[in-house]
Amino acid sequence: MTALRVPARAEEDASPRPLPWRRMAWVTWRQHRVALAGAAVLLGALAVWLWRVGSSAHHAYAAAVGCHPASSAACGILVGNFIGSMSAGQNIAIVLQVVPPLIGAFVGAPVLAREMETGTFRYAWTLGFGRWRWALAKLVLLGVAVTAAAGAFSLLFSWYYQPFFTQTFSGNVQIPLDTTVFDLRGVAFAGWTLAAFAIGALAGMLIRRVVPALAVTLAVYAGLAVAVGAYLRQHYISPLLLKNGSPPGSAWIISQQWYGKNGQPVPGTTLAQALQQGAPQLAGGGKGGIPESPFVNQWLVQHGFTLWTTYQPGSRFWPFQWIEGGWLLALSALLLTAAVWLVRRRAS
Amino acid sequence: MNVIETSGLGKRYGGTWALRDCSLAIPAGHVVALVGPNGAGKTTLLNMTVGLATPSAGGVTVLGGREPGSQVALDGIAFVAQDAPLYKNLPAADLIHLTRNLSRRFDREYAETRLGELGIPLKRKAGRLSGGQQAQLALTLALARRPRLLVLDEPVAMLDPVARHDFMAIVLTAAVDHGVSVLLSSHVLTELERVADYLVLLSRGRVQMAGEVDDLLASHRVLTGPAGEADRYAQRPVVHARRAEAQAHLLVRATAADPVPPGWEAHPVGLEELALAYLREPGAAALPGPARGRHAEPSEVAK
Numbered sequence: 297m298t299a300l301r302v303p304a305r306a307e308e309d310a311s312p313r314p315l316p317w318r319r320m321a322w323v324t325w326r327q328h329r330v331a332l333a334g335a336a337v338l339l340g341a342l343a344v345w346l347w348r349v350g351s352s353a354h355h356a357y358a359a360a361v362g363c364h365p366a367s368s369a370a371c372g373i374l375v376g377n378f379i380g381s382m383s384a385g386q387n388i389a390i391v392l393q394v395v396p397p398l399i400g401a402f403v404g405a406p407v408l409a410r411e412m413e414t415g416t417f418r419y420a421w422t423l424g425f426g427r428w429r430w431a432l433a434k435l436v437l438l439g440v441a442v443t444a445a446a447g448a449f450s451l452l453f454s455w456y457y458q459p460f461f462t463q464t465f466s467g468n469v470q471i472p473l474d475t476t477v478f479d480l481r482g483v484a485f486a487g488w489t490l491a492a493f494a495i496g497a498l499a500g501m502l503i504r505r506v507v508p509a510l511a512v513t514l515a516v517y518a519g520l521a522v523a524v525g526a527y528l529r530q531h532y533i534s535p536l537l538l539k540n541g542s543p544p545g546s547a548w549i550i551s552q553q554w555y556g557k558n559g560q561p562v563p564g565t566t567l568a569q570a571l572q573q574g575a576p577q578l579a580g581g582g583k584g585g586i587p588e589s590p591f592v593n594q595w596l597v598q599h600g601f602t603l604w605t606t607y608q609p610g611s612r613f614w615p616f617q618w619i620e621g622g623w624l625l626a627l628s629a630l631l632l633t634a635a636v637w638l639v640r641r642r643a644s
Numbered sequence: 645m646n647v648i649e650t651s652g653l654g655k656r657y658g659g660t661w662a663l664r665d666c667s668l669a670i671p672a673g674h675v676v677a678l679v680g681p682n683g684a685g686k687t688t689l690l691n692m693t694v695g696l697a698t699p700s701a702g703g704v705t706v707l708g709g710r711e712p713g714s715q716v717a718l719d720g721i722a723f724v725a726q727d728a729p730l731y732k733n734l735p736a737a738d739l740i741h742l743t744r745n746l747s748r749r750f751d752r753e754y755a756e757t758r759l760g761e762l763g764i765p766l767k768r769k770a771g772r773l774s775g776g777q778q779a780q781l782a783l784t785l786a787l788a789r790r791p792r793l794l795v796l797d798e799p800v801a802m803l804d805p806v807a808r809h810d811f812m813a814i815v816l817t818a819a820v821d822h823g824v825s826v827l828l829s830s831h832v833l834t835e836l837e838r839v840a841d842y843l844v845l846l847s848r849g850r851v852q853m854a855g856e857v858d859d860l861l862a863s864h865r866v867l868t869g870p871a872g873e874a875d876r877y878a879q880r881p882v883v884h885a886r887r888a889e890a891q892a893h894l895l896v897r898a899t900a901a902d903p904v905p906p907g908w909e910a911h912p913v914g915l916e917e918l919a920l921a922y923l924r925e926p927g928a929a930a931l932p933g934p935a936r937g938r939h940a941e942p943s944e945v946a947k
Contacts (some may be wrong), residue, residue, distance in 0.1 A: 311716070312715050312716065312719065313715075315746065315748060319745040320745070320746075322742075323742050323745050323746060326734070326738055414729060415725065415727070415729035416729050416730065416731055419730060421696060422695065422721070422723040423743060423746040423747055423789075424715075424719045424789075425746040426713075426715070427713075430746070
């Protein structure tokens with residue numbers, strides 16, 4: 297039996313300072329460079345694509361605007377080209393909606409879930425850096441990286457979409473607050489990407505397995521994005537109310553409803569009946585039995601019906617952006633704090 | 645200085661106690677074997693020592709009264725968890741760099757020299773090394789941090805006999821040459837018998853025996869004598885009794901100076917025999933300090 301009687305080493309600094317934060321920079325990069333590279337490749341490829349379609353959209357716009365005389369058949373074709381590139385742009389916008397959840401699932405979810413799943417947290421958490429500082433440093437560094445990349449990407453998207461918001465060709469204008477494009481521009485895209493990352497990080501810490509955490513991240517993100525687009529965003533600022541008029545082309549129309557003389561809402565079928573009896577030449581134009589066209593509206597207003605429209609004007613784009621970016625940032629901070637807190641108190 | 649001190653330490657997972665009523669005071673400078681059957685609470689105790697788990701009852705301090713997980717404890721304790729969970733996708737060189745970044749002290753030269761001696765290529769990913777090499781890599785990284793306490797959870801369970809021997813040799817060198825206190829767990833005592841000079845025996849979540857190996861051996865004897873007379877010693881501190889046809893073997897708490905009854909022979913006891921006897925008698929305990937005697941209720945001689 298070996299007797300080991302070694303005097304205790306001279307007592308070191310009684311309460312040493314924690315290790316400097318910068319020590320985590322290389323560690324975070326080394327451990328997550330594949331995920332970051334994946335995100336960079338995804339965004340890079342999409343950026344190249346946006347650059348190409350954006351250039352052609354800008355050219356089509358310039359050609360259509362610069363064409364004289366505007367009423368000629370040749371100019372009509374150029375305008376048609378531009379409007380065609382606009383509808384292509386709307387499809388692209390829908391595709392880009394999946395970018396934030398993909399980043400959240402593939403960069404955010406594995407950060408903590410992989411450590412928990414493979415047991416390596418036992419190594420990382422017992423090194424000198426300290427576990428909650430380790431988690432905080434990683435999440436902040438990665439969160440800033442994906443947010444910055446997303447912010448740069450949305451600048452490119454904004455440039456691409458710029459011609460579609462100009463009012464030059466009446467009747468064909470993109471609505472800035474429309475659900476398909478609102479969260480791809482301004483600060484919202486970066487905010488959604490950060491939120492997706494935070495959802496992924498917290499899900500990873502709660503579930504502690506990569507693949508389930510990834511799936512949950514996608515599901516939670518989709519639920520949140522749909523709920524915000526369908527229910528929440530329209531309430532950021534009280535919508536404007538318009539009586540018997542048509543809102544500006546850039547307005548985001550929240551609701552439109554006809555009311556009768558008694559102030560009760562009138563269903564479309566009743567309106568159709570009234571038209572059929574009073575002005576059959578106007579009836580039958582609209583879809584679903586609800587009459588359309590300015591003449592119809594005029595006739596209905598003259599006959600005692602009232603059309604109430606609630607809408608959000610396009611000029612509220614930036615206030616809406618700051619509201620959405622603000623609460624997404626707050627939500628992300630909350631989720632990331634929760635993840636760090638779980639790391640701190642988790643008893644394995 | 646006590647490297648580990650616990651008082652009434654307990655940990656409960658759901659409704660079951662993984663560890664209970666654990667009171668220990670382990671002085672610095674030992675190689676401590678933490679032994680017990682699977683599920684005895686060894687990993688639970690180690691996790692609380694390194695700050696990965698928090699106690700449900702009682703308390704634990706390390707390195708002379710420090711809280712586990714505090715900065716001093718993190719800097720002074722190196723932990724190698726069971727199955728050496730390293731980042732499998734990182735090469736050894738990057739693991740060195742990572743550990744160096746996240747540790748207050750790191751002896752890079754030591755780490756690289758050791759890995760060179762072991763023939764572990766710095767550029768090979770940890771996941772592609774053999775089990776023995778991974779264990780060695782984990783141990784090297786831990787020792788390069790120049791810890792005051794090295795905690796190893798089942799370090800040799802996955803290793804073949806040669807790798808096991810090499811591994812233990814390095815642990816011993818660290819203990820002797822650098823004065824590192826070592827705490828290692830195993831469910832097989834024989835693995836640790838050669839290197840440990842302090843034993844903590846855990847069984848069913850409780851400490852059954854704790855103390856310096858030499859003291860434990862010196863305070864126990866095996867008495868061999870006629871089976872018919874065995875009952876006479878029921879009042880004596882008998883830990884465990886084993887009866888053959890004619891002869892009874894009684895493991896008693898006695899020193900070499902204690903008188904031997906006429907017709908009986910006294911023998912010194914081996915460490916494994918001692919540990920096995922205690923494990924077979926869950927009611928028996930041999931604990932140092934104030935805890936002594938509190939649990940020491942020798943079982944009946946005859947079964």
